[in-house]
Amino acid sequence: MAFTLSVYWTCRYWTTLELDLNSVERLIEYLDVPQEPPAIIETKRAPAYWPSYSSNNDLLVVENLEVKYAPELPSVINDVSFSLKAGERIGLLGRTGSGKSTLATSLMRFVEPTNGSITIDGIDISTIGVYDLRSKIDATLFSGTLRENLDPFGDHSDGECTEALRRVRMFADDTPQTQSIRPSRTPSRASSMHSEHFSTATTNIDSKPNISLDAQVSAGGTNFSQGQRQLIAMARALIRRSPIIIFDEATSSIDFETDSIIQATIREEFSGSLLLTVAHRLRTIIDYDRLIILDKGKIVEFDTPWNLIQKEDGVFRSMCMKTGTFSELEDAAKAASLT
Numbered sequence: 336m337a338f339t340l341s342v343y344w345t346c347r348y349w350t351t352l353e354l355d356l357n358s359v360e361r362l363i364e365y366l367d368v369p370q371e372p373p374a375i376i377e378t379k380r381a382p383a384y385w386p387s388y389s390s391n392n393d394l395l396v397v398e399n400l401e402v403k404y405a406p407e408l409p410s411v412i413n414d415v416s417f418s419l420k421a422g423e424r425i426g427l428l429g430r431t432g433s434g435k436s437t438l439a440t441s442l443m444r445f446v447e448p449t450n451g452s453i454t455i456d457g458i459d460i461s462t463i464g465v466y467d468l469r470s471k472i473d474a475t476l477f478s479g480t481l482r483e484n485l486d487p488f489g490d491h492s493d494g495e496c497t498e499a500l501r502r503v504r505m506f507a508d509d510t511p512q513t514q515s516i517r518p519s520r521t522p523s524r525a526s527s528m529h530s531e532h533f534s535t536a537t538t539n540i541d542s543k544p545n546i547s548l549d550a551q552v553s554a555g556g557t558n559f560s561q562g563q564r565q566l567i568a569m570a571r572a573l574i575r576r577s578p579i580i581i582f583d584e585a586t587s588s589i590d591f592e593t594d595s596i597i598q599a600t601i602r603e604e605f606s607g608s609l610l611l612t613v614a615h616r617l618r619t620i621i622d623y624d625r626l627i628i629l630d631k632g633k634i635v636e637f638d639t640p641w642n643l644i645q646k647e648d649g650v651f652r653s654m655c656m657k658t659g660t661f662s663e664l665e666d667a668a669k670a671a672s673l674t
């Protein structure tokens with residue numbers, strides 16, 4: 336009997352020990368997970384006026400950039416170099432998987448380069464904290480409240496947030512201005528404006544009645560339509576008055592009216608900013624200043640739309656031809672080149 340009990344307890348202890356060791360193993364794995372770079376590096380703070388709207392030199396300089404998602408994976412961005420000036424409107428194009436989003440997100444250090452450098456207004460972005468970087472450049476949607484998405488670092492009042500949403504025409508003009516907004520995330524913020532509701536009265540954007548700044552945004556903003564996500568991203572860029580805006584155009588078709596609002600807002604509100612648009616529709620970027628065409632992580636063309644559309648056997652020209660609206664695009668590119 337004593338022997339049987341001993342065997343029983345030995346087995347039990349052994350099983351418990353194995354389970355405990357599994358937990359230790361998991362903890363060790365978590366310790367090895369790459370950490371987000373520091374938010375702030377006290378000895379390397381970016382100046383308050385950085386980056387400048389009126390830099391005479393190139394505002395954004397990318398040199399020999401190489402990006403891999405893991406050491407064992409092939410390069411997704413391969414020896415890419417280019418320079419962009421303040422206030423330029425740049426379209427980033429290429430086939431699916433060519434590396435457009437990777438290049439755009441590497442400008443915000445969501446992926447770190449394995450080689451090369453990115454310099455914004457004279458500062459190598461790898462040398463400063465990600466707060467200093469991301470608080471100056473527009474970012475993508477993440478989960479949290481609408482307010483947290485518009486103003487992730489809590490630097491602006493509710494009034495500024497609602498004003499920005501109004502400027503991108505997220506609110507109906509006839510929405511009553513009298514309903515009070517729910518309390519903001521921190522008591523220190525001014526709650527100077529009243530509640531406004533999303534409505535389809537001025538756009539064909541999906542109706543989102545009774546949404547306040549406290550409305551929840553799911554991861555990736557999936558509880559908002561593509562059009563609404565773009566408008567929210569633009570509102571955030573307006574609030575920040577960022578000299579550099581990275582804009583990821585919606586892949587799915589957006590109704591004509593919403594698209595017109597987005598394009599008009601870009602032209603009216605962001606005229607002084609360096610705008611880098613990851614583009615999926617050619618008519619969106621046909622009047623931009625310059626276009627970067629990527630293929631397999633390399634720049635294959637980089638010039639004005641007018642120069643590119645005229646280039647025999649050019650990649651951009653063939654992309655335009657495939658749309659079936661070549662002459663329209665050509666006319667638009669020519670008109671833009673003359674302004």
Ligand SMILES: Nc1ncnc2c1ncn2[C@@H]1O[C@H](COP(=O)(O)OP(=O)(O)OP(=O)(O)O)[C@@H](O)[C@H]1O
Pocket residue numbers: 404411429430431432433434435436437438
């Ligand atoms: N998190 C990731 N881990 C590993 N590989 C990735 C990851 N994200 C993207 N990739 C790979 O990197 C390459 C470039 O992807 P990326 O999303 O940058 O292309 P894209 O041009 O933006 O494509 P799309 O137009 O479809 O959005 C693709 O081969 C993709 O499979």
